[in-house]
Amino acid sequence: MDEAVLVRDTARETVADIEPAELGDALTGLLSEASVAPGALTLLTARALDPGVDLPGIAERAVGVQLIYDGLRITRLLAHTEPWTADDAEAADIAADLDVLSAVVLVSRGFYLLARTETAGRAVAVVQQFGRDQTLRQRPDADVDLLDRNLEEAVFELAVATGATAVGGRVDDDLLGFGRGLADGVDTDELPPAESLFSAATVAEVARVAGVGEDRVPPVADDG
Structure with a gap:
């Protein structure tokens, strides 16, 4: 999938200037291995609304x-596995500390890239919701699966909103609901590759939901 390749390559370029070198290498490694489904969905949505878009x-x-997704995903993993309690405490501490720093840098750089876009406010809301969900998850009666999946649902919503507004498209409940629905059943422990989640049919469905060709897609600002 061309969109996935473009997202992965651009993501690695985006963190290439981060120092020290050890942190930069860790970030590059994370981005080389992680699913780029959220980023790919952003581009697929833009292409669905405007087939001629310059991706x-x-x-x-x-x-x-x-x-933003990768940073929060790493944070969620650390919170659940508590690596600082491992038997090999010193090695675990170093690796976990590097992961924490990586997560902070990823979210911060993600915010920077969206800061001047129509979905900057929506990105902030995703992080705020994540914090609330992870706090609620600590309750004895918490539905942990539901609370964890909220991250993927919120990020997929952010993806379709960001893709739509990138080409001047409207963001409405139908489009957001479609994005949220794409997260149904995904493995939150390891998000599947974009190639297995999306296809040409996804692009066609986004276009249908967005009402492309039905005069339903005027440029409308969306600040979340």
Whole structure:
């Protein structure tokens, strides 16, 4: 999938200037191995609304969505596995500390890339919801699966909103609901590759939901 390749390459370029080198290498490794489904969905949505869109020209927006997801995903994993309690405490501490720093850098860089876009406010809301959900998850009666899946649902919503606004499209409940629905049944422990989640049919469905060709897609700002 061309969109996935573009997101991965642009993401690695985006963190290439981060120092020290050890942190930069860790970030590059994370982005080389992780699913880029959120970023790819951003570009697929833009292409669905505007088949002639210059995808490289909006790739940084897609990477903004991707980095925010990866940072929060790593944070969620650390919170659940508590690596600082491992038997090999010193080695675990170093690796976990590097992961924490990586997560902070990824979210911060993601915010930077979306800061001047129509979905900057929506990106902030995703992080705020994540914090609330992870706090609620600690309750004895919490539905942990539901609370964890909220991250993927919120990020996929952010992805379709970012893709739509990148080409001047409207963001409405139908489009957001479609994005949220794409997260149904995904493995939150390891998000599947974009190639297995999306296809040409996804692009066609986004176009249908967005009402392309039905005069339903006027340029409308969306600040979340």
